Amino acid sequence: MASISLANISKRFGSLSVLDNVSIDIRDREFVALVGPSGCGKSTLLRIVAGLESISDGEISIDGEVVNDLGPQKRDLAMVFQTYALYPHMTTAQNMAFPLKLRGHSALEIDKAVGQAASTLHLDDLMDRLPRALSGGQRQRVAMGRAMVREPRAFLFDEPLSNLDAKLRSHMRLEIRQLHQALNATSIYVTHDQVEAMTMADRIVVMNRGRVEQEGSPIELFDRPANLFVASFLGSPTMNMADAVLTTDDEGKPVLSFDAQTSRIPVPAFTGAPNRKVIAGLRPQHMDVVPPDEGMIQAQVQIVENTGCETNIVVAIGAETWTVQSRQRQRLAQGDVIGLIFREEHIHLFDHGSQKRIN
Amino acid sequence: MSLHGSDLTLSSTAARSLRAAGTRRRRSLPLLGLLLIAPSLALSITVIGYPIFDVLRMALFEVNRFGRLGDFVGLAHFVDAFSDPIFVQAAWQTVIWTLSVVGGTVLISVPVAIILSEDFYGRMIARTVILLPWAISLAMTAVVWRYVVNGDFGTLNMTLSALGLPFANYPWLAYPTTAFVIEILVGILVSIPFTVTIIMGGLTSIPRTLYEASALDGASTVRSFTSITLPLLRPFMQIAVVLNVIYVFNSFPIIWIMTNGGPSNRTDILITYVYKQAFVFGNLGNAAAGSVAMFAMLLLFAALYLTLTRSTETAEND
Amino acid sequence: MTKAKRSILCWAALSPLLVVAIFPYATMLSTALKQKDEVFAVDQSWLPRGLYLDNFTRLLFERNFGQAVLNSLTISLGATLLSLAVAIPAAYALTRLSVPGKPFFRNYLLITQMISPIVLIIGLFRMFAYFGMINSQTSVIIAHSAFYMAFAVWMLQSYFATIPRELEEAAWLDGASRFTGFVRVFLPLCLPGVVVTALFTFVSSWNEYAMSLTFLRDASQQTAPVQIAFLTGTLYQIEWEMIMAATLIASLPVAIIFAFIQKYLIGGLALGGVK
Numbered sequence: 037m038a039s040i041s042l043a044n045i046s047k048r049f050g051s052l053s054v055l056d057n058v059s060i061d062i063r064d065r066e067f068v069a070l071v072g073p074s075g076c077g078k079s080t081l082l083r084i085v086a087g088l089e090s091i092s093d094g095e096i097s098i099d100g101e102v103v104n105d106l107g108p109q110k111r112d113l114a115m116v117f118q119t120y121a122l123y124p125h126m127t128t129a130q131n132m133a134f135p136l137k138l139r140g141h142s143a144l145e146i147d148k149a150v151g152q153a154a155s156t157l158h159l160d161d162l163m164d165r166l167p168r169a170l171s172g173g174q175r176q177r178v179a180m181g182r183a184m185v186r187e188p189r190a191f192l193f194d195e196p197l198s199n200l201d202a203k204l205r206s207h208m209r210l211e212i213r214q215l216h217q218a219l220n221a222t223s224i225y226v227t228h229d230q231v232e233a234m235t236m237a238d239r240i241v242v243m244n245r246g247r248v249e250q251e252g253s254p255i256e257l258f259d260r261p262a263n264l265f266v267a268s269f270l271g272s273p274t275m276n277m278a279d280a281v282l283t284t285d286d287e288g289k290p291v292l293s294f295d296a297q298t299s300r301i302p303v304p305a306f307t308g309a310p311n312r313k314v315i316a317g318l319r320p321q322h323m324d325v326v327p328p329d330e331g332m333i334q335a336q337v338q339i340v341e342n343t344g345c346e347t348n349i350v351v352a353i354g355a356e357t358w359t360v361q362s363r364q365r366q367r368l369a370q371g372d373v374i375g376l377i378f379r380e381e382h383i384h385l386f387d388h389g390s391q392k393r394i395n
Numbered sequence: 396m397s398l399h400g401s402d403l404t405l406s407s408t409a410a411r412s413l414r415a416a417g418t419r420r421r422r423s424l425p426l427l428g429l430l431l432i433a434p435s436l437a438l439s440i441t442v443i444g445y446p447i448f449d450v451l452r453m454a455l456f457e458v459n460r461f462g463r464l465g466d467f468v469g470l471a472h473f474v475d476a477f478s479d480p481i482f483v484q485a486a487w488q489t490v491i492w493t494l495s496v497v498g499g500t501v502l503i504s505v506p507v508a509i510i511l512s513e514d515f516y517g518r519m520i521a522r523t524v525i526l527l528p529w530a531i532s533l534a535m536t537a538v539v540w541r542y543v544v545n546g547d548f549g550t551l552n553m554t555l556s557a558l559g560l561p562f563a564n565y566p567w568l569a570y571p572t573t574a575f576v577i578e579i580l581v582g583i584l585v586s587i588p589f590t591v592t593i594i595m596g597g598l599t600s601i602p603r604t605l606y607e608a609s610a611l612d613g614a615s616t617v618r619s620f621t622s623i624t625l626p627l628l629r630p631f632m633q634i635a636v637v638l639n640v641i642y643v644f645n646s647f648p649i650i651w652i653m654t655n656g657g658p659s660n661r662t663d664i665l666i667t668y669v670y671k672q673a674f675v676f677g678n679l680g681n682a683a684a685g686s687v688a689m690f691a692m693l694l695l696f697a698a699l700y701l702t703l704t705r706s707t708e709t710a711e712n713d
Numbered sequence: 714m715t716k717a718k719r720s721i722l723c724w725a726a727l728s729p730l731l732v733v734a735i736f737p738y739a740t741m742l743s744t745a746l747k748q749k750d751e752v753f754a755v756d757q758s759w760l761p762r763g764l765y766l767d768n769f770t771r772l773l774f775e776r777n778f779g780q781a782v783l784n785s786l787t788i789s790l791g792a793t794l795l796s797l798a799v800a801i802p803a804a805y806a807l808t809r810l811s812v813p814g815k816p817f818f819r820n821y822l823l824i825t826q827m828i829s830p831i832v833l834i835i836g837l838f839r840m841f842a843y844f845g846m847i848n849s850q851t852s853v854i855i856a857h858s859a860f861y862m863a864f865a866v867w868m869l870q871s872y873f874a875t876i877p878r879e880l881e882e883a884a885w886l887d888g889a890s891r892f893t894g895f896v897r898v899f900l901p902l903c904l905p906g907v908v909v910t911a912l913f914t915f916v917s918s919w920n921e922y923a924m925s926l927t928f929l930r931d932a933s934q935q936t937a938p939v940q941i942a943f944l945t946g947t948l949y950q951i952e953w954e955m956i957m958a959a960t961l962i963a964s965l966p967v968a969i970i971f972a973f974i975q976k977y978l979i980g981g982l983a984l985g986g987v988k
Contacts, residue, residue: 086882086886087885087886088882088885088886107885108882108885108886109885109886109888109889109890111886113886114886114887115882115883115886117879117882117883118879119877119879121877121879121880121882121883123880123883123884123898124880124902125901125902134884134887135887135888138887138888138889138893139888182883182887186887186888425810425811425812425813427806427810427891428806428810428811428812428813429806429812429813431802431803431805431806431810432802432803432806432807432812432818434798434799434802434803435799435800435802435803435862435866436803436818438795438799438855438858438859438862439821439822439825439859439862439863441859442837442840442855442856442859442860443825443828443833443859443860445836445840446833446835446836446837446839446840447833447836448836449835449836449839449840450832450833450835450836453835453836462839462842503730506726507727507730510723510726510727511727513719513723514716514719515716515719515720515722515723515724516716516717516720517720517724518723521723521724521727521731522975523972523975524731524734524735525727525730525731525734526971526975527734527738527968527971527972528734529971529975530916530964530967530968530970530971530972531737531920531964531967531968532919532920532921532922532938532963532964532967533920533922534920534922534938534939534941534942535920535938535941535960535963535964536737537942538941538942538945538956538960539737539740539741539957539960540737541945542740542744542945542953542956542957543736543737543740545953547753548752548753548953550736550739550740550743550744550759553758553759584733584734587730592975638827641827641829644829645829645831645832647829647831647922647923648922648923648942651923652942652945666829666831666832669831669832670831670834670923673834673835673838674927679835682835683835686832686833686834686835686836689832690828690832690833693827693828693829693832694824696827697823697824697827697828700823700827701820701823701824
């Protein structure tokens with residue numbers, strides 16, 4: 037197992053910058069998720085770690101050894117590809133044995149390692165099948181098996197679950213997580229699915245436009261997103277945002293007022309000037325529906341979506357459209373006016389200009 | 396949030412151009428690429444490039460019948476060739492030959508390709524039979540047809556007389572006009588397979604849903620042919636025409652074997668003229684000048700082809 | 714319209730062309746099985762008197778046509794191997810590596826594909842004569858490979874492009890060198906494409922006439938198509954029954970190969986040549 041360190045990695049194609057000064061340290065045995073919208077550079081970064089892609093600047097080291105000029109063959113990493121990349125002309129057993137064969141292991145050793153991986157992954161009955169005779173989930177397992185057999189220094193996952201249907205995906209999520217606990221292997225997991233990142237990773241690195249926006253534990257990122265991008269990227273439904281003004285009340289305490297609303301809402305501690313324009317964010321889960329006159333702000337119901345266990349209420353607050361998620365069944369109809377209440381510690385404040393968190 | 400939206404498009408364009416550039420590789424590899432291309436390039440530059448140079452040289456210098464080069468003569472060989480009445484005649488015949496063969500081929504190939512793209516019993520058999528002439532050497536096709544149209548014992552006259560038609564001993568290849576017409580027909584027959592193949596490729600590229608949509612819109616079969624099939628087939632037809640022009644313009648064995656350009660040079664085309672000048676009369680200067688003229692025309696066609704494929708590519712991207 | 718009805722219509726519409734396409738084969742077969750006196754008889758018929766195979770045996774043993782077939786075989790095999798040997802690396806580089814001047818090389822290949830060897834035949838002849846390679850089958854092998862290589866590169870390229878890059882990348886991560894990855898993962902997967910390309914090159918070389926005619930002056934070196942054409946050039950009575958037997962021998966194998974690969978051509982040509 038290994039620690040992997042990326043220092044000031046940049047990648048450019050001509051004038052086009054794909055990665056811009058990215059630094060990430062991955063500790064031994066850590067499970068790190070790289071997450072971001074498509075095109076943010078996360079897959080490129082993973083491929084750089086794998087040695088499949090060159091870098092324009094920076095330094096990659098594995099266990100302290102700089103590997104910039106080391107080919108993928110020599111880095112001793114294993115990768116699970118989005119398309120699984122199983123060798124179509126080899127059976128399950130041959131696919132899993134291939135890395136060991138290349139390393140010149142004896143037939144006995146290979147059989148043992150492959151057999152072990154196969155039983156861990158419940159592949160015993162599928163050993164003689166070609167990839168095209170396997171289902172999506174089975175292929176996924178074979179790809180993992182091929183990565184496991186040779187006990188690499190780290191596992192790299194490139195959106196491994198994105199080709200599976202929703203049910204299988206949540207099952208495989210669990211399985212990969214269990215596998216990680218059992219193998220205790222350093223893993224880098226690239227995904228665009230924030231739920232995967234949240235549920236699986238020890239640490240999440242949120243990327244956007246070739247840069248790291250924020251890194252931290254899933255809960256840290258969810259509770260204290262460092263900027264608007266992270267705030268809106270993590271969490272479902274998306275965090276509600278609105279332009280707001282910070283002022284002080286008669287007692288000199290800072291309060292928040294939304295453009296359309298007269299009510300003044302007490303706010304948590306923040307840094308910087310007390311009177312200015314900000315962007316205020318509130319997660320849909322952090323609001324409660326009350327009669328209009330009891331609410332901190334009033335809203336008009338536009339659409340009510342019942343998912344069974346939760347109710348998503350899309351409301352208009354002045355010119356803004358917010359979503360409120362409620363655990364209670366709400367008897368509401370379009371056009372109803374409701375009140376919303378929330379706790380001050382759930383308010384996220386972002387600077388209007390820099391879009392950075394200020395509280 | 397629209398700000399973030401535009402960020403996404405920007406970076407996904409980046410990712411696309413990244414893939415398009417195919418630059419997923421490590422630093423040392425441009426050299427490997429060149430190394431892998433080198434043998435093919437060397438072979439083709441030696442065997443194709445050097446003769447081009449040599450033919451140009453022969454066209455511009457004095458050259459005796461054994462190929463020994465003498466003084467620079469400028470365009471004298473060209474003047475000689477162009478003022479040879481047989482060259483001029485061959486040039487006209489080349490135009491007739493190329494236009495009739497390519498025109499006939501396209502006229503027949505489009506309906507044939509459409510029929511072969513229909514779903515009917517025995518389609519694979521019909522397809523194979525129609526593509527079969529492609530598999531046979533042009534030389535042998537020419538030999539067989541020469542026998543088929545043989546006046547005295549050819550199977551064509553045999554069949555025609557059996558049908559009661561008065562062609563018992565008609566010597567088709569002895570008269571310039573009938574000889575040329577028969578050569579043109581054989582030329583069409585051997586060009587059909589390639590053309591049908593290209594057009595069928597074009598037909599399979601038209602999505603079925605377009606026809607379903609136009610049927611729902613109330614278009615008749617004829618209407619959907621003229622407003623869907625033909626326009627979408629156009630790039631494929633253009634390319635089939637240009638490539639056929641090139642192949643037919645260059646076609647040597649049919650005429651060489653069936654009539655050898657005769658009777659009295661009336662079926663000669665430029666390529667048989669050049670070959671005769673070089674290998675029958677030993678008139679290398681003339682032959683080289685003719686070759687250069689033909690080569691220039693070929694380059695013109697090739698340039699036309701490249702612009703056509705380029706414009707269809709951009710059309711596809713739009 | 715039912716499928717049966719449509720089938721009748723389609724076959725009816727195609728029938729004139731089908732008849733013309735089959736006519737030469739019927740002629741070949743019918744004449745090759747006839748005896749000399751039948752061919753030149755006043756009353757001709759399609760059906761030969763009986764199953765007369767002497768034309769074939771005489772052709773192979775008395776006329777040494779077997780040698781011509783063998784020459785054709787040597788040249789076609791040689792040209793196929795040589796053009797694949799240079800086309801496979803080139804096609805791999807074009808699909809997988811960054812090569813400076815790649816678009817230029819692509820266009821160059823396209824143009825060489827359009828140049829007819831006959832336009833350059835005097836230059837080619839002089840070059841091979843300079844190296845003393847006239848009457849040597851090597852000259853034809855080299856010339857054929859140079860002219861058919863471009864098409865082979867195009868065909869291979871369109872197959873190679875269908876093999877996902879990830880497979881090789883997975884092999885590299887599994888510890889395979891670029892070469893091992895190519896041989897153990899890439900090549901087995903594009904074998905069908907390589908086979909089709911090889912067959913197509915073989916057929917083109919087998920059928921080529923003008924270059925073989927020009928570079929091989931000696932009868933013992935000549936290929937089957939050239940010999941057959943020569944047989945028709947005699948001033949004496951042309952032995953059509955022998956010639957037809959010879960064309961049948963020379964055409965049947967390639968026609969069968971072709972029938973197998975034609976369905977790949979429809980996809981390959983349309984994609985490789987047009988787009």
